[in-house]
Amino acid sequence: KQEVTQIPAALSVPEGENLVLNCSFTDSAIYNLQWFRQDPGKGLTSLLLIQSSQREQTSGRLNASLDKSSGRSTLYIAASQPGDSATYLCAVRLNFGNEKLTFGTGTRLTIIP
């Protein structure tokens, strides 16, 4: 059974700092991994999708990496801003025929102005 872990559960950093969020998964035979952000009381916003054959994906100040063999992904946020404050979730999909995403419980990020 796939299990996804995100540590730490909460993180506070001063504005302007670079930061890394971590995601670990137990079954390395994944199809893809997706990073989301969730603002309080809102739905999920997709940030980045990494296919199993890729090592990393970039979008603006965000960079996500994937190391399947070690069961790890990181989300790097450069030059953090107060608007980056949110809960960040990672989710893995096992294979093409399996529609299920298994989510981590998230990291609640607070950027201190």
Next chain:
Amino acid sequence: SQTIHQWPATLVQPVGSPLSLECTVEGTSNPNLYWYRQAAGRGLQLLFYSVGIGQISSEVPQNLSASRPQDRQFILSSKKLLLSDSGFYLCAWSGGSSGRGEQYFGPGTRLTVT
């Protein structure tokens, strides 16, 4: 561009009452559709998914059911709500076999069962 709608945004229902939550997607055809629940202090749990009209797969046994009467419409229902059905319900879509598998979520419905 694609848009996903959910309604209502919030709902307070007594135990034993019926439930109907609706989700519609615009700007795409033949999407895969999903219902998730996010309970307080817990992660997101996939409840149902559908790869086509009338095709529903259930991930967990529960008090809920889902239907897909049209290509871009997904409905979550219950005949009699339980207290444990309270939570934040999220609908999502993906591009099916023609897509990369990226899932996009709607704004959610906050359900409180009293």
